[in-house]
Amino acid sequence: MTGRSAAADSTEFNQNGLQMSAGEMADLAQYATEILVERWQQLADERAWEGDFRDSLASLLDEDPPEEGHPPRHVIDRAVKDVLCNTLRLDHPRSFGFIPTCPTWPGVLADYLAAGFNVNAVAWLVASGPSQLEAIVVNWFRQWFGLPEGAGGLITSGGSAAALHALVAAREAANNPRRAVVYMSDATHSAQMQAARVIGIPASRIRALPSDQGRLMPDSVAQAVSADRKAGLTPMIVCANAGTSSRGAIDPLSELAEICADQGIWFHVDAAYGGGAILTQRGAKALKGIDLADSIVFDAHKWLFQPYEGGCVLVRSADALEKAFAIQHDVLQDTVWGVKHANPSDLGIQTSRSFRALKIWMSIQTFGLAAFRSAIDNGLDLAEHAGEYIRASSVLELMGGSLSIVCFRVNPGGMDEDALAHINRVVLAQMFWHGHAFLSSTSLDRRPALRLCIVNHTTTWRDVVETLVEIEEWAQEAVS
Numbered sequence: 001m002t003g004r005s006a007a008a009d010s011t012e013f014n015q016n017g018l019q020m021s022a023g024e025m026a027d028l029a030q031y032a033t034e035i036l037v038e039r040w041q042q043l044a045d046e047r048a049w050e051g052d053f054r055d056s057l058a059s060l061l062d063e064d065p066p067e068e069g070h071p072p073r074h075v076i077d078r079a080v081k082d083v084l085c086n087t088l089r090l091d092h093p094r095s096f097g098f099i100p101t102c103p104t105w106p107g108v109l110a111d112y113l114a115a116g117f118n119v120n121a122v123a124w125l126v127a128s129g130p131s132q133l134e135a136i137v138v139n140w141f142r143q144w145f146g147l148p149e150g151a152g153g154l155i156t157s158g159g160s161a162a163a164l165h166a167l168v169a170a171r172e173a174a175n176n177p178r179r180a181v182v183y184m185s186d187a188t189h190s191a192q193m194q195a196a197r198v199i200g201i202p203a204s205r206i207r208a209l210p211s212d213q214g215r216l217m218p219d220s221v222a223q224a225v226s227a228d229r230k231a232g233l234t235p236m237i238v239c240a241n242a243g244t245s246s247r248g249a250i251d252p253l254s255e256l257a258e259i260c261a262d263q264g265i266w267f268h269v270d271a272a273y274g275g276g277a278i279l280t281q282r283g284a285k286a287l288k289g290i291d292l293a294d295s296i297v298f299d300a301h302k303w304l305f306q307p308y309e310g311g312c313v314l315v316r317s318a319d320a321l322e323k324a325f326a327i328q329h330d331v332l333q334d335t336v337w338g339v340k341h342a343n344p345s346d347l348g349i350q351t352s353r354s355f356r357a358l359k360i361w362m363s364i365q366t367f368g369l370a371a372f373r374s375a376i377d378n379g380l381d382l383a384e385h386a387g388e389y390i391r392a393s394s395v396l397e398l399m400g401g402s403l404s405i406v407c408f409r410v411n412p413g414g415m416d417e418d419a420l421a422h423i424n425r426v427v428l429a430q431m432f433w434h435g436h437a438f439l440s441s442t443s444l445d446r447r448p449a450l451r452l453c454i455v456n457h458t459t460t461w462r463d464v465v466e467t468l469v470e471i472e473e474w475a476q477e478a479v480s
């Protein structure tokens with residue numbers, strides 16, 4: 001009896017005000033859904049960029065946490081109006097800056113479901129279904145990139161985290177040599193440089209070799225490796241690109257792989273952006289040699305149309321991650337279920353993990369891979385047509401690009417490099433503040449370039465051509 005009344009009493013402690021009734025839960029979810037569906041339907045009619053300066057946002061949002069709560073619809077309204085709307089709309093059909101993403105609805109719902117089911121994708125004991133599903137999604141990726149059956153990997157927050165995992169695995173596989181050297185090109189994404197720093201490689205042993213048209217030249221790698229060996233250093237990792245973020249450049253993967261195989265160097269390939277192209281015929285041809293990688297980084301939250309966050313690290317030998325990361329821990333001793341049940345937390349630096357594989361699986365299950373292939377192909381087509389348009393334009397100059405990235409500049413003729421740099425800055429600023437599209441710039445061989453990155457399954461040729469026409473108009477205005 002005493003036990004019972006203690007239990008009855010304990011319900012008293014539960015009256016903390018953090019629960020909602022079933023009706024309220026469903027009503028709020030419905031409200032949030034309506035807001036999202038309306039946003040998606042109106043997206044193309046909105047500006048691609050929205051944002052504000054610190055002072056105005058601080059005056060809207062700076063406050064102490066309230067001791068008493070507010071009506072939940074009011075809280076959602078505030079979040080939408082003052083916070084969520086002040087963002088670059090990366091899924092807008094004319095959002096061409098950086099490397100955006102445009103998720104599918106089942107992917108968004110998957111994140112909602114994963115949060116609602118409160119999944120912690122840490123271990124088999126805690127989440128057997130999610131662990132199995134993540135292994136399946138990773139295995140799909142393994143097959144896409146042509147890695148052998150013993151390969152494995154992990155879904156990560158993104159490409160940067162994936163790169164770090166790959167480099168740690170590489171260092172451990174090389175038995176952590178004392179004077180290790182890492183090679184990449186000067187066009188390589190900073191994530192590789194960061195990962196090299198985090199694994200303890202000082203700047204003096206990170207070789208950012210000059211690229212040619214954004215590509216790492218095998219000869220320069222071979223020379224640097226040989227010079228470093230002579231100096232008593234240990235060449236450890238070559239970081240190659242399968243689609244640089246600046247202009248989509250793809251390094252000569254097969255040749256670099258051969259050097260690495262000869263020299264016993266880990267061959268890492270950053271396909272965070274370009275990896276999606278593997279699903280198309282053209283892309284697979286362009287990425288030839290990626291199957292020779294010891295590790296690959298791929299972002300599903302770029303050219304595979306997933307919500308943030310969804311990166312992946314693949315390693316040629318699945319043990320490489322476990323060898324690098326698995327550490328037994330008393331409080332998790334019950335989760336050890338043997339080799340058939342590798343716990344995701346043993347393959348990387350996260351213990352508690354959100355269930356990121358679900359969105360990839362659900363969106364592919366819903367639409368089928370053919371739809372993804374065709375959406376990726378569409379990006380390749382649009383980039384090709386944009387290139388043709390720019391080539392034929394009297395005020396635009398094509399500067400480079402590959403896969404779905406097109407780099408160009410305003411160049412009406414008769415201007416020196418300084419004047420060209422200036423006019424391109426002016427046009428970019430006009431597009432930013434007044435334009436109907438969002439684009440960002442880059443530097444190609446130290447010359448400023450405008451850039452379209454087309455990885456959105458809703459983007460049409462009309463979106464692309466109207467953006468280019470608008471740039472031509474701003475250019476005319478800037479010269480006159």
Ligand SMILES: *Cc1c(COP(=O)(O)O)cnc(C)c1O
Nearest residue numbers: 158159160189191244245272273
């Ligand atoms: C985006 C990107 C990264 C970094 O990935 P995140 O998901 O942003 O962490 C690395 N390399 C390339 C080529 C990229 O495009």
